[in-house]
Amino acid sequence: MTEANRRDFLKTAGAAGLALTAGSRALGSPIGANDRLVAALIGAGRQGTYDMLDHLRHGNVDVAAICDVYQPNLQKALKEAMNAGARAPQAVSDFRRILDRKDIDIVIIGTPDHWHAAIMVMACQAGKDVYVEKPICVRLAEGKKMVEAARRYNRVVQVGTQQRSGRSFQRAVELIWSGQIGKIEFVRTWNYGNEYPEGIGDPPDSSAPADLDWDMWLGPAPKRPFNWNRFGVGDRWSTFRYFWDYAGGMMTDWGVHLLDIVNWALRADGPRVITASGGKYLLRDNRETPDTLQATFEYALSSPPVEAIREAEPGGGAAVPNQDPPGCVVVYENRTANANSMYGKGYGMEFHGTSGTLFVDRSGFQVYPETKRGPRGEVNLTAAAEMHEEPDPHANHVMNFLECVRTRQRPISDIEIGHRSTSVCLLANVAYRSRERLVWDLEKQELIEGGQQARELLSYSYRAPWALNV
Numbered sequence: 001m002t003e004a005n006r007r008d009f010l011k012t013a014g015a016a017g018l019a020l021t022a023g024s025r026a027l028g029s030p031i032g033a034n035d036r037l038v039a040a041l042i043g044a045g046r047q048g049t050y051d052m053l054d055h056l057r058h059g060n061v062d063v064a065a066i067c068d069v070y071q072p073n074l075q076k077a078l079k080e081a082m083n084a085g086a087r088a089p090q091a092v093s094d095f096r097r098i099l100d101r102k103d104i105d106i107v108i109i110g111t112p113d114h115w116h117a118a119i120m121v122m123a124c125q126a127g128k129d130v131y132v133e134k135p136i137c138v139r140l141a142e143g144k145k146m147v148e149a150a151r152r153y154n155r156v157v158q159v160g161t162q163q164r165s166g167r168s169f170q171r172a173v174e175l176i177w178s179g180q181i182g183k184i185e186f187v188r189t190w191n192y193g194n195e196y197p198e199g200i201g202d203p204p205d206s207s208a209p210a211d212l213d214w215d216m217w218l219g220p221a222p223k224r225p226f227n228w229n230r231f232g233v234g235d236r237w238s239t240f241r242y243f244w245d246y247a248g249g250m251m252t253d254w255g256v257h258l259l260d261i262v263n264w265a266l267r268a269d270g271p272r273v274i275t276a277s278g279g280k281y282l283l284r285d286n287r288e289t290p291d292t293l294q295a296t297f298e299y300a301l302s303s304p305p306v307e308a309i310r311e312a313e314p315g316g317g318a319a320v321p322n323q324d325p326p327g328c329v330v331v332y333e334n335r336t337a338n339a340n341s342m343y344g345k346g347y348g349m350e351f352h353g354t355s356g357t358l359f360v361d362r363s364g365f366q367v368y369p370e371t372k373r374g375p376r377g378e379v380n381l382t383a384a385a386e387m388h389e390e391p392d393p394h395a396n397h398v399m400n401f402l403e404c405v406r407t408r409q410r411p412i413s414d415i416e417i418g419h420r421s422t423s424v425c426l427l428a429n430v431a432y433r434s435r436e437r438l439v440w441d442l443e444k445q446e447l448i449e450g451g452q453q454a455r456e457l458l459s460y461s462y463r464a465p466w467a468l469n470v
Contacts, residue, residue, distance in 0.1 A: 031105070031405065031406045035060070035406075036060050036061065036062055037059065037060065037061045037062070037105045037106055037402065037405060037406075038061075038062055038064045038103050038104050038105050038106070039052070039055050039061050039062070039063050039064070039104065039105065039106040039107070039108060040063065040064055040065040040066065040067070040089075040098045040101070040104045040106070040107055040108070041063060041065070041066045041067065041077065041081075041108045041110060042067045042068075042095045042098060042107060042108065042109050042110070042111060042119055043067070043068060043109060043110035043111030043112070043115070043133075044066050044067070044068040044073045044074055044076070044077035044110065045068075045073055045110055045111075045233065045238055046237065046238070047110050047133055047160075048077070048108065048109075048110015048111070048133070049073075049076070049077045049080055049110070050394075051108050051110055051131060051133070051160065051398070052066070052077065052080075052081060052108055052110075053080060053081070053084050054394055054395055054398045055106070055108060055131070055398055055402070056081065056084045056085055056086060057084060057395075058395050058398050058399050058402070059398065059399060059402035060402075061106070061402065062086060062087055063081050063086040063089050064086075064087075064089055064090060064101070064103065064104055065089050065090040065091075065092060065097075065098050065101065065104065066078055066081060066089045066090070066091060066092070067091075067092045067093065067094070067095045067097070067098055068093065069093050069212060069213040069216045069217050070211065070212045070213075070217070070233060071093075071211035071212070072211060072233075073233065074091055074093070075091075078091055093213060093216070094216070095119055096122075099122055099123055099126040099128065100126070104128060105128065105129060105405065106128060106129050106130070106131065106402075106405060107119070107123040107128045107129075107130050107131070108130075108131045109123070109130060109131065109132040109133060110133050111133075112217075112232075112238070112240045112241075112246050112247065113133075113135055113137065113138050113240075113241070113246055113247040113248070113252070114138050114219065114220065114221045114245060114246040114247070115219050115220070116132055116133065116135075116136050116137055116142075116146075117136070117137040117138075117142035117143070117145065117146055117468055118219070118220055118462070118466055118468055119132075120132050120136070120146050120149065120150075120157065120415075121145060121146060121149040121468060121469075121470055123155075124149040124150055124152075124153040124155040124157070125149065125153060127153070127155075128155065129155050129156040129157065129401075129405045130150075130155060130156075130157045130158070130415075131157075131158045131160065131398070131401055132157060132158070132159055132160065132415075132418075133159075133160040134159050134160050134161050134256045134257070134260075134418060134421075134422065135247070135248065135252040135253070135256045135422040135425060135426070136159055136415065136418045136419060136422045137422060137426075138244075138245075138246065138247060138248060138252075138426075139426065139457070139458060139459050139460055140423055140426050140427070140445070140458045140459070141458055141459035142459075142468060143419040143422055143423060143426075144419070144445060145468055145470050146415055146419060147415050147416045147419050148470045149470045150414075150415045150416075152470060154408075156401070156404045156405050156408065156409075156410070156411060157411075157414065157415035157418075158397070158400070158401035158404070158411040158412075158413055158414070158415075159413040159414070159415060159417065159418025159421075160397070160413070161256065161257060161260045161413045161417075161418060161421060162393045162394045162396070162397035162413075163257055163260065163261055163362065163393055164260065164261075164264065164393075164397070164412045164413050164417075165393045165394075165396035165397035165400055165412055165413075166362065166389055166391075166393035166396070167387075167389065167391055167393075167396075168360065168362075168363075168364045168365050168387045168388065168389040169261055169360060169365075169393070171365070171387050172261075172265070172358060172360045172365040172387075173261070173264055173265045175358065175365075175367065175385060176265045176351060176353075176358060177265070177267070179355075180353075180355070180356070180358075180367065180385065181351060181352075181353030181354075181355050181356035181357065181358050181367060181370075182353035182354030182355030182356065182370070183326070183353055183354045184265075184266065184301075184328045184351055184352065184353050185328050185329070185352060185353070185354070186328055186329050186330075186331075186352040187262055187265075187266075187328060187329070187330040187331070187349065187350065187351050187352065188330075188331050188333070188342075188349070188350050188352075189255070189258035189259060189262065189330070189331065189332045189333070189347075189348070189349045189350075190258075190332070190333040190334070190335075190341065190342070190347060190348060191250050191254045191255075191258075191333075191334045191335075191346065191347045192333075192334075192335045192338065192339050192340070192341040192346050192347070193335070193336055193339050193346055194336070194337055194338055194339040195283060195291075195336045195337065196282055196283065196336070196337040196338075197282065197283065197284050198283070198284055198285060199283035199284065199285030199287060199291065199336065200229055200239045200242060200283075200285045200286070200287055201229065201285055201286075202229075202284065202285050202286045203227060203228045203229055203286070204227075205225040205226065205227050206225075206226055206227070206228070207226060208226035208231075212226075212231070214226050214231075217231065218463070219463070219466055220462035220463050220466040220468075221245040221246055221463060222245055222463060223463060224245065227286070229242070229243075229285070229286055229287070230243050230245075230246070239287070241253045241289075242285075242287035242288060242289045243287070243288050243289070244288050244289065244433075247289075248289065248425060248426065248429045249287075249289025249290060249293070249334075249429070250289070250293070250334045250336075251289070251293060251295065251332065251334065251425050251428050251429050251432075252422065252425045252426065252429065254334075254347060255295075255332050255334075255424075255425040255428070256418075256421050256422055256424075256425050258332065258347070258348075258349055259297075259330070259332065259421055259424045259425060260413075260417070260418075260421035261349060261360070262330055262349065262424075263417075263420060263421055263424065265351060266299055266301060266328070266330075267301070268299050268301060269420045269442050270297075270299075270420055270421075270423055270424045270427075270440065270442055271297035271298055271299050271330065271424060271427070271440065272298055272299065272300050272439060272440055272442065273297070273298035273437065273438065273439055273440070274295070274296070274297055274298075274424075274427045274428055274430075274431045274437075274438040274440060275295070275296050275431050275437050275438070276293065276294065276295040276296070276428045276429070276431040276432035277293075277294055277432070278290040278292045278293035278294055278334075278432060279291075279292060280292075281337075282336075282337045283336060283337065290334070290432065291335075291336040291337060292334065292335055292336065292337070293332075293333070293334045293428075293432065294331065294332070294333050294334075295331070295332045295428035295431065295432070296329060296330070296331050297329070297330040297331075297332075297424065297428070298327060298329060298330075299327050299328050299329075299330060300326075300327040301326045301327050301328065332425075332428065342359075343359055345359075345361055347361060348360065348361040349361070353370070354370065355369070355370050355372075356368055356369045356370045357370070362389060362393070363388060363389055364386065364387050364388035364389045365385075365386060365387055366385075366386045367385040367386065397412070397413070400412050423445070427440060429457075430450075430454050430457045430458065431454070433453075433457055434450070434451060434453040434454040434457060436450055436451050436453070436454050437449065437450075438450045438454060
């Protein structure tokens with residue numbers, strides 16, 4: 001890796017918060033390294049509570065308030081917060097009461113996905129810095145407004161794609177950037193499991209429990225009857241993620257983690273061409289998202305030199321050889337009725353280069369050298385490399401965010417990075433639902449090719465009285 005590329009890598013990686021310089025807050029005075037930050041949690045489910053506890057444990061932070069519309073979740077999170085050292089947090093069921101408090105510096109958003117955009121934008125308007133879970137939104141238009149809000153109100157916003165703060169992921173990306181495995185031509189990402197035949201089950205619609213504000217839970221999403229799977233709370237990850245009103249299935253739930261690293265490793269904002277196929281073929285549950293999916297993305301990693309383009313123009317001289325600019329194909333696969341997988345892993349990423357293949361997941365990475373034959377028939381192997389994850393990426397991610405709150409730098413998973421990674425997955429779902437081949441303009445963030453149904457799936461109208469105004 002050249003020194004210029006190394007500097008680029010460290011800048012992009014944020015150096016895990018180790019090379020930050022001081023700045024000033026847009027509202028109020030700068031926060032010193034020893035000053036206590038005040039945080040609040042909105043959405044006290046399994047992931048939100050986990051995020052809150054890491055903020056309490058790792059950064060001179062107090063949690064002053066917790067919000068949830070489901071009382072059992074709220075009471076459980078309050079108990080866990082106080083056990084971890086919080087000073088009697090305020091319990092609320094309307095997140096706007098948290099945004100009205102002037103003493104709160106940070107808002108942690110752990111709600112279902114369909115609430116992320118509205119709460120993040122309102123928190124920025126209220127002068128709060130934000131830690132928001134992934135995926136950042138359910139429609140592309142929301143993500144664009146989230147980036148706009150963070151910039152307009154000069155807020156620090158970290159997205160919960162914590163793999164960027166993992167040492168093994170950083171080292172794997174550095175190896176790819178250095179050319180260790182050669183030029184990348186194909187990347188595979190996957191989530192495999194076996195939920196056959198019942199999946200998440202098929203409970204009937206019913207009355208909402210008395211300790212849940214169902215209308216507030218729905219918020220900007222369409223009015224629907226209560227269903228335990230739409231709500232999803234239980235002894236498992238919440239099943240709201242399998243309904244289009246609130247999320248995007250495994251494509252957005254796990255795909256964002258995987259394709260975020262792909263974007264980073266390829267130094268790209270996303271793909272130019274997106275296709276997807278699949279369906280709900282085998283599971284006998286009431287989920288709306290597919291149980292089998294394959295999404296294919298074509299990345300253009302660079303463009304031909306300007307001089308070559310000019311020479312190819314009429315009257316410009318010799319023609320340029322007919323070849324595509326460098327790029328690669330990226331695939332995301334999800335199976336829910338067969339768990340047999342590569343490397344014995346239920347999820348992962350493999351980067352196939354001309355000199356080797358790099359597999360990476362949260363346990364670490366391994367490089368598998370490519371066998372090459374020289375001009376005299378000898379076999380040459382590239383150097384092997386491997387690394388096992390040691391520090392907790394989530395703890396590193398929270399520390400990076402808290403350091404950036406103090407210094408006003410952009411964090412390692414800044415909202416614009418999170419928006420681009422989420423967009424890849426949202427576009428895959430648009431391609432799947434519209435059954436169309438999409439061509440995407442990365443700069444303008446709009447469709448070049450795609451029909452009316454695809455275009456309509458890029459945004460949606462919020463249910464009154466909610467609106468997304470930046």
